Amino acid sequence: MSLPLRLGVNIDHVATVRNARGSGYPDPVRAALLAAEAGADGITAHLREDRRHITDNDIARLAEGLTIPLNLEMAATEEMLGIALRHRPHAACIVPERREERTTEGGLDAAGQHNHLAPMVSELAAANIRVSLFIEPDPRQIEAAVRLKAPVVELHTGRYCELEGEAQAAELRRIADAAALAAKNGIEVHAGHGLTFDNVVPIAAIPQLRELNIGHFLIGEAIFDGLGPVVRRMRSLMDEAR
Numbered sequence: 001m002s003l004p005l006r007l008g009v010n011i012d013h014v015a016t017v018r019n020a021r022g023s024g025y026p027d028p029v030r031a032a033l034l035a036a037e038a039g040a041d042g043i044t045a046h047l048r049e050d051r052r053h054i055t056d057n058d059i060a061r062l063a064e065g066l067t068i069p070l071n072l073e074m075a076a077t078e079e080m081l082g083i084a085l086r087h088r089p090h091a092a093c094i095v096p097e098r099r100e101e102r103t104t105e106g107g108l109d110a111a112g113q114h115n116h117l118a119p120m121v122s123e124l125a126a127a128n129i130r131v132s133l134f135i136e137p138d139p140r141q142i143e144a145a146v147r148l149k150a151p152v153v154e155l156h157t158g159r160y161c162e163l164e165g166e167a168q169a170a171e172l173r174r175i176a177d178a179a180a181l182a183a184k185n186g187i188e189v190h191a192g193h194g195l196t197f198d199n200v201v202p203i204a205a206i207p208q209l210r211e212l213n214i215g216h217f218l219i220g221e222a223i224f225d226g227l228g229p230v231v232r233r234m235r236s237l238m239d240e241a242r
């Protein structure tokens, strides 16, 4: 029997539109509250070191005003650790970051960065912040998450979303195998990046997954159909998959 599958709505790209002109609208906090009303189980926001979209003030207002859990996505830096400890979101997901990237290009190298990540994971956990590591669906990275005592991993679905045919089917199997391995080791399993109405169902059908974090596609669709309806549609596709 599958466990309930939560939908985390990532509101980064509401802030992208807002920052295009430096106006106060569209407000990511308003989007978060609308997504919550439409059935989102959580809100994800990525405070990047270059603040290209979500700002420090957005995080402060989200931490203060949200009615559902906030998942702060952050690079593994002292600056971001300080911000997380100050605002104490429900969760913090450690993601890799490169200033030159247009978007996240892959998972965190938890295996290669153990010594750098271990104190950060401990400090976040000590502050009762649920720590997640955004990693590739790779047994070596799952084993590293176990060693780091990370309670959650989020599996990168970007490659799955970009591939087609047999290659996509193989990546889906890789994600399903990684989810099973992580769950067998007592780690809660999430997934995200690049998910859309067209590709979400096979991912949502993976029984060990507890949460999907979806943003860019939903914000794009919201331009045409409104945020509430697209959140409800994604929610129902995920429910049907179970």
Ligand SMILES: CC(=O)[C@@H](O)[C@H](O)COP(=O)(O)O
Pocket: 010, 012, 013, 046, 048, 073, 095, 102, 103, 104, 134, 192, 193, 194, 213
């Ligand atoms: C880690 C991940 O896949 C996303 O949550 C991340 O936020 C993508 O970065 P942008 O939102 O800046 O595209």
Ligand SMILES: NCC(=O)COP(=O)(O)O
Pocket: 010, 044, 154, 191, 192, 193, 194, 195, 213, 214, 215, 216, 217
């Ligand atoms: N961690 C994935 C996420 O929060 C949203 O990614 P995307 O749907 O914006 O690609």
